[in-house]
Amino acid sequence: MPSETRVPLRVLDTPVDLVLVGSPGLRDTLQARVHSAWHLALRAGEVPEPEAVVIEVELRAGPPEQGGYQRASLEVRDSDLDRLMMRLTHAVTAAAISAQSGTLLMLHAAGLAHARSGAASVWVAPGNTGKSTLCRTLGPRYAYLSDETVGIRRDGTVAAYAKPVSVRVPGRAVKDERAPRACGLRLPAVPARVAGLVLLARVAGHEGPPVVTLLPTLDAVQAVTPESSGFMSTDRPLTWLADVLESTGGARQVTYAEVRDLAPLAADIMGDP
Amino acid sequence: MTSVRALPVHDVLERDGESLVLVAGTVSRLSVPATLVRSWCTAWTSLEEVTAALVAELGPPPDGDPREVARTWVSELENAGIVETRDV
Numbered sequence: 001m002p003s004e005t006r007v008p009l010r011v012l013d014t015p016v017d018l019v020l021v022g023s024p025g026l027r028d029t030l031q032a033r034v035h036s037a038w039h040l041a042l043r044a045g046e047v048p049e050p051e052a053v054v055i056e057v058e059l060r061a062g063p064p065e066q067g068g069y070q071r072a073s074l075e076v077r078d079s080d081l082d083r084l085m086m087r088l089t090h091a092v093t094a095a096a097i098s099a100q101s102g103t104l105l106m107l108h109a110a111g112l113a114h115a116r117s118g119a120a121s122v123w124v125a126p127g128n129t130g131k132s133t134l135c136r137t138l139g140p141r142y143a144y145l146s147d148e149t150v151g152i153r154r155d156g157t158v159a160a161y162a163k164p165v166s167v168r169v170p171g172r173a174v175k176d177e178r179a180p181r182a183c184g185l186r187l188p189a190v191p192a193r194v195a196g197l198v199l200l201a202r203v204a205g206h207e208g209p210p211v212v213t214l215l216p217t218l219d220a221v222q223a224v225t226p227e228s229s230g231f232m233s234t235d236r237p238l239t240w241l242a243d244v245l246e247s248t249g250g251a252r253q254v255t256y257a258e259v260r261d262l263a264p265l266a267a268d269i270m271g272d273p
Numbered sequence: 274m275t276s277v278r279a280l281p282v283h284d285v286l287e288r289d290g291e292s293l294v295l296v297a298g299t300v301s302r303l304s305v306p307a308t309l310v311r312s313w314c315t316a317w318t319s320l321e322e323v324t325a326a327l328v329a330e331l332g333p334p335p336d337g338d339p340r341e342v343a344r345t346w347v348s349e350l351e352n353a354g355i356v357e358t359r360d361v
């Protein structure tokens with residue numbers, strides 16, 4: 001029996017090989033969970049790619065371990081499977097962002113696309129402010145690109161990061177890394193291309209329908225820049241971001257209370273599902 | 274005599290006379306006068322020339338000495354790492 005199991009992924013245009021190690025029984029448990037949670041990111045054909053980033057993952061026996069860990073580590077080990085899955089997501093995210101710095105315009109955003117046309121909406125927001133909820137709420141009628149980071153290529157097409165959907169569970173510090181299919185999510189049938197970018201501003205007490213404001217380019221670029229990754233490694237990133245915004249009608253800022261109220265805006269950008 | 278010269282930046286984005294400048298990992302937003310000052314100072318330019326150009330482009334400041342107003346703009350740009358100055 002081999003001493004490791006390889007799970008090949010492609011995320012943000014980056015080949016990532018997860019190498020599962022450890023005892024065979026725990027490895028089987030881990031493999032089943034990883035395959036399920038990362039099913040939309042599995043690399044077709046499992047063809048070896050020499051330039052793949054390798055992340056070693058081990059589900060250990062024993063009681064849950066204490067102490068901190070490195071989000072950007074290429075080794076992820078834990079005896080708590082749920083926490084291991086969350087840390088694995090962090091590690092894959094960090095590895096892909098590092099690999100694509102300077103190549104992709106990467107925005108901290110949820111990404112959805114029309115399943116057949118590929119028209120994509122990019123919903124920019126800081127962490128823990130509703131991106132995963134947006135994907136779970138609006139995503140089943142469209143197609144899924146990411147609940148974390150959207151990569152934009154120079155030609156305006158989108159590099160998907162179809163990771164597990166990270167769902168906050170009340171009373172728990174560890175997010176549930178949920179399989180996209182369990183949330184009714186799928187990939188688009190055609191390459192996705194940015195059709196509109198929205199800055200999310202959720203206000204719990206907001207009353208009435210969402211208020212949408214078209215931002216002037218400089219305001220929009222200034223607001224989006226803090227929610228980017230690898231920006232300084234990118235050639236002329238301000239200009240690139242402005243080109244993306246202006247070629248898609250400009251950035252919109254939306255103030256809203258409930259994500260379901262954003263359905264008309266989603267349809268305005270991507271078309272009716 | 275004080276002279277001013279723009280420093281290399283990672284990227285500049287101009288719209289409607291204002292600009293965003295990316296330098297040393299920070300995005301700074303420049304007003305119309307600051308954007309003009311930076312654009313005029315691709316080579317060493319005296320403060321007197323900057324002052325004259327600002328007055329010609331935007332008119333005399335409603336209050337204050339034009340040279341002091343120009344010096345203030347230059348000082349703010351210098352603090353943001355967008356221009357450098359020298360006294361000769």
